[in-house]
Amino acid sequence: MNTTIHLVTPIPGPKSLALVARRHAATPAGLAHSTGVAIAQAHGALVTDVDGNTLIDMAGGIGMLNVGHTPKAVVAAIRDQAAKLIHSCALVTTYEPYVELCEMLNVAAPGEFAKKTLLANSGSEAVENAVNLARYATARQAVLCFDGAYHGRSQLALSLTSKYGLFKKGFGPFSSEVYRVATPNLYRRPADLSEEAFLDWTIAEFDNALIARVDPSAVAAVIIEPVQGEAGFVPIPQRFLEHLRKRCDEHGMVFIADEVQAGMGRTGKLYSIEHSGVVPDLIVTAKSLGAGMPIAAVTGRAEIMDSAHKGGVGGTYGGCPVACRAAIEALKQIQSPEFQQRANEVGERMRTRLESWKERFPLVGDVRGVGPMRLVEFVRDRGAKTPAPDETLAIIQRAVASGLILIRAGLYSNCIRLLPPIVITDPQLDEALDVLEASIAAQ
Numbered sequence: 001m002n003t004t005i006h007l008v009t010p011i012p013g014p015k016s017l018a019l020v021a022r023r024h025a026a027t028p029a030g031l032a033h034s035t036g037v038a039i040a041q042a043h044g045a046l047v048t049d050v051d052g053n054t055l056i057d058m059a060g061g062i063g064m065l066n067v068g069h070t071p072k073a074v075v076a077a078i079r080d081q082a083a084k085l086i087h088s089c090a091l092v093t094t095y096e097p098y099v100e101l102c103e104m105l106n107v108a109a110p111g112e113f114a115k116k117t118l119l120a121n122s123g124s125e126a127v128e129n130a131v132n133l134a135r136y137a138t139a140r141q142a143v144l145c146f147d148g149a150y151h152g153r154s155q156l157a158l159s160l161t162s163k164y165g166l167f168k169k170g171f172g173p174f175s176s177e178v179y180r181v182a183t184p185n186l187y188r189r190p191a192d193l194s195e196e197a198f199l200d201w202t203i204a205e206f207d208n209a210l211i212a213r214v215d216p217s218a219v220a221a222v223i224i225e226p227v228q229g230e231a232g233f234v235p236i237p238q239r240f241l242e243h244l245r246k247r248c249d250e251h252g253m254v255f256i257a258d259e260v261q262a263g264m265g266r267t268g269k270l271y272s273i274e275h276s277g278v279v280p281d282l283i284v285t286a287k288s289l290g291a292g293m294p295i296a297a298v299t300g301r302a303e304i305m306d307s308a309h310k311g312g313v314g315g316t317y318g319g320c321p322v323a324c325r326a327a328i329e330a331l332k333q334i335q336s337p338e339f340q341q342r343a344n345e346v347g348e349r350m351r352t353r354l355e356s357w358k359e360r361f362p363l364v365g366d367v368r369g370v371g372p373m374r375l376v377e378f379v380r381d382r383g384a385k386t387p388a389p390d391e392t393l394a395i396i397q398r399a400v401a402s403g404l405i406l407i408r409a410g411l412y413s414n415c416i417r418l419l420p421p422i423v424i425t426d427p428q429l430d431e432a433l434d435v436l437e438a439s440i441a442a443q
Contacts (some may be wrong), residue, residue, distance in 0.1 A: 005403030005404075005406060005431060006053065006403075007054075008051065011049075011364050011401045012037055013052075013265050015038065016037055020033070034407040034408070035406070036400075037049050037055065037157050038050045042057065042069035043070045045068060045421045045425070053285050055405055056404055056420075056421045058322075058418050059405050060354075062287070063419045064288055066266055066330075066421060067288065067294070067334065067421065071330070073333065074292075075274060078293070078326055080325070081324075085321050089316055091314045091315075095321050097117060097319075098321065101328050105285070105297055109271070109300070111300075111301070112393070114301070116299070116302045116305035117305070117337055118298045118314075118318075119295060120286075121296060121317050122294060123157075123261075124151070125296060125315070126286055126298050127160070128152075128154055128155075129313060130256050130282045130284050130300075131143055133305060133313070134221035136255070136308045140220040141218065141251060142207075142214045142221060143220060144180075144214070146180065146182070147162055148160060148162045148226055148232070148234060149183075150162065150163070150167075150228070150231065151223065151259075153174060156178075156225050156309060158312050162256050163231070175261065179209060181209045181241055187377065199237055205245075221254040221255070221272070222253050222254070226241065226259070227262070229409070230410075231372075231409075232409065232411065238275075238276040241419060248281070254304060255278075255280045256281035257282070261287060263283075265340065266333055266419070267372070267373065268343045268347055270335060271285075272370060280300070280303060282299050284298055285297045290329070291326050291330035295323040296321070317402070331384070346373060346420070346429060347369075350372060350433070363378050363440065363443060364379075365382055373377075375416065391443055392414045395410070395439045396416060396439075398442060399436050402438070403435060404432055404436060406418075406436070420432065
């Protein structure tokens with residue numbers, strides 16, 4: 001049988017080991033890396049490491065590469081723009097790519113109201129801008145976030161982020177006026193509660209937080225990932241999102257959807273919140289927006305976006321024209337019917353295969369996700385749902401050695417997240433899932 005994976009050395013190979021050793025010597029210990037692979041070049045869903053091995057990328061830069069590595073139109077746009085203007089700072093001058101990208105995002109974002117967009121460099125930066133604008137527009141300070149959330153690593157974003165031991169330990173004190181609420185993680189609900197009863201409970205807990213923890217008159221914003229990423233691809237039920245929208249409308253709180261990982265076509269729609277029909281006030285995008293280039297955006301209601309005083313938002317590198325051109329081409333591709341159809345095909349192919357693992361392997365406690373944003377959660381006991389982080393790591397190490405690039409997820413680090421480029425071919429996807437299945441079976 002023809003295979004895409006082609007290994008000429010063990011993984012990691014000698015050149016990878018040497019480059020990783022140099023990395024350790026030159027960079028701080030806290031800069032983690034999930035594999036020992038050192039990449040020389042990549043295209044589509046395939047990467048070639050410095051030893052000449054060909055691997056399949058199922059991590060996608062943690063959701064950064066929905067349109068794949070080095071897509072032709074994006075590379076051409078980057079080259080063209082770099083020859084004309086690399087940067088001049090949007091705080092100083094105006095240039096076409098910044099304006100064009102903002103116009104495209106204003107049209108693309110859900111909601112039948114006037115919108116504006118602010119460009120930034122990263123998801124963390126965009127989250128902070130969204131919260132700052134919500135605070136300015138409402139003249140309030142408090143922010144409600146959720147268990148399991150990941151919103152970034154800058155000061156306010158890290159304060160909003162969950163998973164303390166991995167992301168927050170040793171970095172306090174954190175920002176004040178941040179209040180955390182229970183997430184409707186249906187898989188990890190109490191055994192004696194049905195899904196509907198547990199959802200009722202989490203909705204009641206949210207309402208209780210508006211009495212017991214902070215008054216809604218003090219809340220500037222509610223921020224949520226419609227599909228939580230780092231927590232383990234937890235889809236937030238439509239009824240819960242609808243309830244948040246209702247409470248935000250009642251109390252004048254700004255509804256912020258963090259679409260950094262789940263957005264830009266990753267779930268089969270441009271934004272993951274579109275599956276629910278709920279319309280946020282502000283929407284945050286990054287990662288796959290730039291097809292690998294550093295760019296992020298806050299898009300939302302014009303009256304909120306316009307609320308800050310002149311000079312109150314912006315930054316030196318936000319909306320670099322080279323990154324803007326990359327994002328324009330990526331967005332064109334992601335919005336095409338062909339791309340969206342392919343995303344749904346990839347998602348269904350993954351769903352079917354992963355569901356079979358749940359039936360075959362006792363170690364697989366749950367498989368979930370939306371579209372081609374899929375995850376496997378491993379447990380030592382299905383009844384008790386005891387996390388199996390060591391087994392998860394062993395499965396990943398075995399799969400990486402066989403030619404896959406994979407990363408973990410989940411509050412207990414007991415999940416494998418699958419974020420392949422949407423442009424992956426059926427044979428490549430099947431081969432990748434074959435390798436992962438064999439790694440699970442060998443555990």
